[in-house]
Amino acid sequence: MQRGVAQLEGARTRLQTILDSLSAGVIVFNKQHAIDTVNPGATRILRQPLGAFRGRPLEDVPGLADFAAAIWQRSELHRTSPEAGERDHWQDAFELLRPDPVGAGGAPESVNLLLRGATLPGGARLLVFDDITEVVSAQRSVAWAEVARRLAHEIKNPLTPIQLSAERIEHKIGPKVDDTSRAMLSRSVATIVAQVQAMKQLVDEFRDYARLPAAQLAPLDLNALVLEVLGLYAPAQEQGRLHASLADALPPIEGDATQLRQVIHNLVQNGLDAVAERGDGHVQVITEAAYGDAGELRTVRLKVADNGGGFNDKVLKRAFEPYVTTKSKGTGLGLAVVKKIADEHGARVRIVNRQSEPAEPGGAAGPVVGAQVSLSFSRFASAPPHRLTEQPAPARPDIPTPGPAAAAA
Ligand SMILES: Nc1ncnc2c1ncn2[C@@H]1O[C@H](COP(=O)(O)OP(=O)(O)O)[C@@H](O)[C@H]1O
Ligand SMILES: [Mg+2]
Structure with a gap:
C-alpha cells in the first residue's frame, strides 16, 4: 500500500515536471468547469497568473471571459455533434485580444492561438494551446x-x-x-x-x-563579406558606433553574396537607427560557429546586436511583414527582405530583445538593453570560397537591388 502511494507520488511528480517544461499551455478543468491544473506555459501565453485562479472558472480571470466562452461553446459542440475526424478531440484557432501591452491605451495586441480540447474520463476537460502568431x-x-x-x-x-x-x-x-x-x-x-x-x-x-530573385548559392566567407560591407560605414566605425567581432576560422557557408550583403546592410542600418539618439550607442556585427558534441559543425551564425531601445512588443511579432515600421521615413521592408533572403538560404532568423541579467539567479530577466537579430546557417560549403568581387553598395539599403534574374523577369 505504502509502495503504491509512493509510486503514485512519483508518477505525479514526473507528470508535473513534464507539464512544467512544455512550451504549450495546458489547463485541466474539473467537471464543474473550474481550473484544476495549469502549467507555466499557459500562464506565459495568456499572460495571466492562472495558478492563483485554481478552483475558479476561467471566466473569472481578467480579460479571458470571451476566451472561456469560446472554449465551452466549442467543447459542447464537440460533445454533442463531433465533426468527422474529431472523435477524441477538437481543434480550433482563436484570436485573443490583449489590452495594449504598454498600457498606453493604444490598440489591443492580438495573439493567435491554436487550441485543442478533449474530454477526460470522469468529465474533466483538457485544453492544450499554443501561440502561433509567428506562423x-x-x-x-x-x-x-x-x-x-x-x-x-x-x-x-x-x-x-x-x-x-x-x-x-x-x-x-x-x-x-x-x-x-x-x-x-x-x-x-x-x-x-x-x-x-x-x-x-x-x-x-x-x-x-x-521579385527578389532566387538565391545563387556558392561557397562564401561570411567574415570577408561582413568586413566588406562594414567598410562602407567608415564614419560609424571611426566614431566607435559600429564594430565587427568575427570568429576565427569561420567555416564557409553556401550563400548568395549579393543577397547577404543586403541582409548585413539592412540589419546594420536598423541598428544604427536604433542607437541614433544615444551618445554611447553601438552596433556589433558578430559571426560565430557552433559545434556539436562530436565536434561536427552545427551552425554558422551572423548576429547584429545593438544597445538601443529594442523592438517594441507589437513590432516584435510582425517585424517580417512588409510595411511594418515605426519610423516616419521607414519603408518597413528591411526585415521583410532579410526574412525572404534567409528563407532562400534555408537559414533561421531570430529577433530578440536583449535583456540584462536577472538580479538574482533564476529570477526574472532585467530590462531590455537592446535588440539582436541573428541568422543561423546550416548549409555549409565543401569547396573553399571564391574571393569576393567588389560591388557597389545599393543606393537604398532598404530596397533590394534587383539582380540579373530580376531584371530579366
Ligand atoms: N535594431 C532594432 N532595434 C529596435 N527596433 C528595430 C530594430 N530593427 C528594426 N526595428 C523595428 O522594426 C521595424 C521594421 O524594420 P524594417 O523592416 O527594417 O523597416 P524600417 O527600418 O524601414 O522601419 C522598424 O521600424 C523598427 O520599429
Ligand atoms: Mg530598416
Whole structure:
C-alpha cells in the first residue's frame, strides 16, 4: 500500500515536471468547469497568473471571459455533434485580444492561438494551446508577396498612358486657350504627372520586394563579406558606433553574396537607427560557429546586436511583414527582405530583445538593453570560397537591388 502511494507520488511528480517544461499551455478543468491544473506555459501565453485562479472558472480571470466562452461553446459542440475526424478531440484557432501591452491605451495586441480540447474520463476537460502568431505572420508575408506581384502588374500598366495622355492634352490644347486657362491646364497636368510618378515608385518598391530573385548559392566567407560591407560605414566605425567581432576560422557557408550583403546592410542600418539618439550607442556585427558534441559543425551564425531601445512588443511579432515600421521615413521592408533572403538560404532568423541579467539567479530577466537579430546557417560549403568581387553598395539599403534574374523577369 505504502509502495503504491509512493509510486503514485512519483508518477505525479514526473507528470508535473513534464507539464512544467512544455512550451504549450495546458489547463485541466474539473467537471464543474473550474481550473484544476495549469502549467507555466499557459500562464506565459495568456499572460495571466492562472495558478492563483485554481478552483475558479476561467471566466473569472481578467480579460479571458470571451476566451472561456469560446472554449465551452466549442467543447459542447464537440460533445454533442463531433465533426468527422474529431472523435477524441477538437481543434480550433482563436484570436485573443490583449489590452495594449504598454498600457498606453493604444490598440489591443492580438495573439493567435491554436487550441485543442478533449474530454477526460470522469468529465474533466483538457485544453492544450499554443501561440502561433509567428506562423500566421509568416503566412501573411507570403500573401503579401503575392499581392505585391499582382498590384505591380495591375497598377503599373495604365500609369504610362495616363501620364502620356495628360501631357498630350497640355501640348495640344494649351496653345489654343487663353493665358489663365493655360496656366491652370499646366498646373493640373503637373499634378497628374507627379502623382503618377509617386504611384509608380510605390509599386516599384512593392515589386522589388516580391521579385527578389532566387538565391545563387556558392561557397562564401561570411567574415570577408561582413568586413566588406562594414567598410562602407567608415564614419560609424571611426566614431566607435559600429564594430565587427568575427570568429576565427569561420567555416564557409553556401550563400548568395549579393543577397547577404543586403541582409548585413539592412540589419546594420536598423541598428544604427536604433542607437541614433544615444551618445554611447553601438552596433556589433558578430559571426560565430557552433559545434556539436562530436565536434561536427552545427551552425554558422551572423548576429547584429545593438544597445538601443529594442523592438517594441507589437513590432516584435510582425517585424517580417512588409510595411511594418515605426519610423516616419521607414519603408518597413528591411526585415521583410532579410526574412525572404534567409528563407532562400534555408537559414533561421531570430529577433530578440536583449535583456540584462536577472538580479538574482533564476529570477526574472532585467530590462531590455537592446535588440539582436541573428541568422543561423546550416548549409555549409565543401569547396573553399571564391574571393569576393567588389560591388557597389545599393543606393537604398532598404530596397533590394534587383539582380540579373530580376531584371530579366
Ligand atoms: N535594431 C532594432 N532595434 C529596435 N527596433 C528595430 C530594430 N530593427 C528594426 N526595428 C523595428 O522594426 C521595424 C521594421 O524594420 P524594417 O523592416 O527594417 O523597416 P524600417 O527600418 O524601414 O522601419 C522598424 O521600424 C523598427 O520599429
Ligand atoms: Mg530598416
